[in-house]
Amino acid sequence: MQATDEAPPSSQFHSDADRSANDGPRRAAVYRALSNYKTARDRTGATFTDWKSARAAASTIKHEAVNNLDKYLEQFERNFTARGGKVFWANDSRQARDYILNLAKEKNVKAIVKSKAMTGEEIHLNEALVAEGFGVVESDLGEFIQQLKGEAPYHFVFPCMHLRRDEISDLFNRELGTAKTNSPEELTMIARKVLRRTYIEADMGISGGNFIVADAGMISITENEGNARLTVGVPRIHVALVGIEKVVPRLGDLALLLPMLATAGTGQHLTGYNSMYGGPRQPGENDGPEEFHVVLLDNHRTRLLADPEQRDALHCIRCGACLNVCPIFKNIGGHTYGTTYQGPIGSVITPHFRGLQDWKHLSGASSLCGACTETCPVGIDIHHHLLRNRRNAVTQKPTPLENLMWKAFSFLMRRPRLYSFATKVAPLAAKLHPLVQGTLADPVRVWTDTRDFPEPAAESFRTQFKRHQSTRASQTESTNTTR
Amino acid sequence: MRITLFVPCFIDSLYPNVAMSMVKIFEQLGHSVEFPENQTCCGQPPFNSGYWEEARSVASKQLEAFKNADCIVSGSGSCGAMFKVFYPELFHGHALEAEAKALSAKTWEFSEFLVNKLNVSDVGARFEGRATFHDGCHGLRELGTKEAPRTLLRAVKGLELVEMGEAESCCGFGGTFAVKYPQISTAMAEVKCTSICETKADYVISNDSSCLMQISGWLNRNVGSVKCMHLAEVLAAR
Ligand code: SF4
Numbered sequence: 001m002q003a004t005d006e007a008p009p010s011s012q013f014h015s016d017a018d019r020s021a022n023d024g025p026r027r028a029a030v031y032r033a034l035s036n037y038k039t040a041r042d043r044t045g046a047t048f049t050d051w052k053s054a055r056a057a058a059s060t061i062k063h064e065a066v067n068n069l070d071k072y073l074e075q076f077e078r079n080f081t082a083r084g085g086k087v088f089w090a091n092d093s094r095q096a097r098d099y100i101l102n103l104a105k106e107k108n109v110k111a112i113v114k115s116k117a118m119t120g121e122e123i124h125l126n127e128a129l130v131a132e133g134f135g136v137v138e139s140d141l142g143e144f145i146q147q148l149k150g151e152a153p154y155h156f157v158f159p160c161m162h163l164r165r166d167e168i169s170d171l172f173n174r175e176l177g178t179a180k181t182n183s184p185e186e187l188t189m190i191a192r193k194v195l196r197r198t199y200i201e202a203d204m205g206i207s208g209g210n211f212i213v214a215d216a217g218m219i220s221i222t223e224n225e226g227n228a229r230l231t232v233g234v235p236r237i238h239v240a241l242v243g244i245e246k247v248v249p250r251l252g253d254l255a256l257l258l259p260m261l262a263t264a265g266t267g268q269h270l271t272g273y274n275s276m277y278g279g280p281r282q283p284g285e286n287d288g289p290e291e292f293h294v295v296l297l298d299n300h301r302t303r304l305l306a307d308p309e310q311r312d313a314l315h316c317i318r319c320g321a322c323l324n325v326c327p328i329f330k331n332i333g334g335h336t337y338g339t340t341y342q343g344p345i346g347s348v349i350t351p352h353f354r355g356l357q358d359w360k361h362l363s364g365a366s367s368l369c370g371a372c373t374e375t376c377p378v379g380i381d382i383h384h385h386l387l388r389n390r391r392n393a394v395t396q397k398p399t400p401l402e403n404l405m406w407k408a409f410s411f412l413m414r415r416p417r418l419y420s421f422a423t424k425v426a427p428l429a430a431k432l433h434p435l436v437q438g439t440l441a442d443p444v445r446v447w448t449d450t451r452d453f454p455e456p457a458a459e460s461f462r463t464q465f466k467r468h469q470s471t472r473a474s475q476t477e478s479t480n481t482t483r
Numbered sequence: 484m485r486i487t488l489f490v491p492c493f494i495d496s497l498y499p500n501v502a503m504s505m506v507k508i509f510e511q512l513g514h515s516v517e518f519p520e521n522q523t524c525c526g527q528p529p530f531n532s533g534y535w536e537e538a539r540s541v542a543s544k545q546l547e548a549f550k551n552a553d554c555i556v557s558g559s560g561s562c563g564a565m566f567k568v569f570y571p572e573l574f575h576g577h578a579l580e581a582e583a584k585a586l587s588a589k590t591w592e593f594s595e596f597l598v599n600k601l602n603v604s605d606v607g608a609r610f611e612g613r614a615t616f617h618d619g620c621h622g623l624r625e626l627g628t629k630e631a632p633r634t635l636l637r638a639v640k641g642l643e644l645v646e647m648g649e650a651e652s653c654c655g656f657g658g659t660f661a662v663k664y665p666q667i668s669t670a671m672a673e674v675k676c677t678s679i680c681e682t683k684a685d686y687v688i689s690n691d692s693s694c695l696m697q698i699s700g701w702l703n704r705n706v707g708s709v710k711c712m713h714l715a716e717v718l719a720a721r
Contacts, residue, residue, distance in 0.1 A: 014664075327653045330674075331667055364663060364664075365660070366660065369620035369653035370623075370624035371620075371651075371653065373624070391535050395535075406528075407537060410534075410541050413523040413526070414540060414541060415523075416520060416521040416522070426496050447662055447665065450704070451672065452699070452704050454699070454700075461495045461502040462490075462520065465502070465518050
């Protein structure tokens with residue numbers, strides 16, 4: 001059999017985008033889910049006395065952290081290891097995966113429970129663990145559902161936001177053999193029953209981390225279900241896999257960042273559980289893991305760090321707000337992106353993480369409306385970075401046809417007389433248009449397939465204005481002569 | 484006051500009435516209007532596509548064309564934003580940086596210019612009908628224009644202004660995006676237009692003709708009854 005290559009990311013994106021933009025019911029479900037978010041967010045956002053200053057302060061904190069990453073990460077390492085924790089610096093996904101795999105083998109781990117970690121998705125950790133024979137169960141409800149479904153998260157904060165309740169019920173019925181139900185409480189109880197057993201059986205827990213706190217030497221994890229607390233607290237070994245950009249200098253910074261993350265992310269005042277983890281179980285304590293490992297993941301984040309123009313994209317606290325307001329995300333959905341990090345911020349960082357030429361189409365697929373930048377709690381210049389990615393992609397390697405087209409465009413637009421002549425012949429060209437309309441030779445067909453295109457006016461503005469000026473001039477003249 | 488019009492290429496050839504309406508309004512207010520004939524396009528299409536070199540060469544021609552203007556007024560928030568916000572970035576570190584910044588400083592979006600420079604909120608217009616207003620994204624988020632067009636519209640006799648739920652949502656135009664990703668762009672237009680139709684308005688008004696091209700394109704194909712008007716056309720009605 002002939003091996004078929006996987007479609008390149010851009011053609012995959014185009015065909016998925018076309019399909020999902022035409023999927024009315026799914027789009028409606030996503031819009032509905034996000035309109036609830038908007039109501040909640042507007043309400044909590046309003047309780048900040050001054051959201052603008054809070055945002056500026058949050059941005060300052062992240063700026064300080066990201067611009068002194070080396071210093072704060074080392075400070076974290078010192079403080080965390082002083083309590084017996086272990087820190088591993090992973091340059092790329094392979095190093096991170098190998099470290100965790102080897103640890104699991106060495107410590108004779110049988111079962112693993114995992115709480116939500118996008119870094120895990122990023123390095124394809126579950127696949128690697130399963131391939132080596134380890135059982136891994138996702139403990140976040142949304143992730144649990146996606147895992148059962150064998151699908152990647154749809155949204156990096158709301159993994160299964162695209163699913164209706166009856167679809168989840170059917171999934172449970174099929175995969176777990178439970179009775180069908182339409183009650184959210186019953187669905188949660190089904191998952192909880194499976195999961196409780198898992199915490200007890202697991203000998204390794206894996207989590208992500210929302211913040212790395214340098215001065216305290218601790219990891220901060222924010223969640224709504226309490227599953228991360230059990231994932232960290234019950235199994236004998238814990239591994240937190242965290243991106244290096246998650247560092248903040250001081251414990252006090254969380255006083256601002258936690259409420260902002262909750263407000264922007266889910267429209268809550270504060271997320272249900274906010275826990276701090278400072279290492280393994282200490283003498284005299286009677287719970288917590290015996291071993292606590294933190295894997296600090298670079299995986300090309302330093303590539304972004306090296307770019308002063310776009311470095312602020314590392315300020316991201318992964319609240320997901322930019323996805324929630326993005327008209328592109330709402331219409332094409334999360335899976336279309338084909339990335340771990342969907343939506344506007346994903347389109348900014350993925351080309352840095354995974355290669356500009358392969359992923360530049362994500363930066364192109366934006367109307368640059370700026371809703372993302374407006375909503376971002378840490379003030380990242382998101383949509384302008386999309387423009388910069390487009391520029392960088394062209395500088396690196398222009399597309400021949402487009403290059404020619406823009407050269408011709410610029411040739412015309414640098415010549416006012418030629419341009420003016422073009423505006424005069426445009427109405428004529430429009431008259432000839434019916435000859436090619438709807439055919440492959442039709443230059444505006446991509447537009448007119450779904451929308452009407454306006455007829456050029458009989459006379460351009462410049463022609464009309466010239467006449468207007470001369471009429472006015474002669475009027476003034478005649479008034480002057482009559483006087 | 485001597486007002487210099489910046490008439491983006493598509494307004495020049497597709498919607499000349501928008502710019503003629505601006506001329507009429509300014510002249511009625513007693514100002515003189517100029518139109519430098521050597522202006523063409525702001526260069527946004529190649530700029531947005533990543534071809535900054537080509538954009539710069541077009542843009543430098545506009546720097547020349549508008550060198551002697553006291554204040555420049557644009558009937559498109561998007562092309563206005565190109566002058567005001569993106570030229571300084573486009574020319575950052577280039578020989579013409581100072582000229583680009585000077586151009587930026589004297590550029591105005593039409594409604595902001597009326598309300599905040601000329602201090603006019605009632606131009607004496609009369610226009611019968613129920614209308615809703617679409618905020619073009621560039622005007623709204625790059626230039627911060629939200630209230631000025633509404634102030635002007637509230638003073639129009641006979642006009643009933645109703646807000647739509649998705650007033651601030653993008654219409655899906657986005658320049659070359661509309662033809663590079665026609666399906667996404669059309670889906671966005673559908674969301675926008677559904678919200679417009681929900682208001683039961685007879686007209687949708689905007690301060691950006693590029694958005695109106697997209698919105699009317701969808702409405703004419705699918706609905707037919709709602710008409711698109713540029714703010715200037717409404718304000719010029721008597
Ligand atoms: S870019 Fe901003 S809005 Fe988007 S996820 Fe990150 S912090 Fe949230």
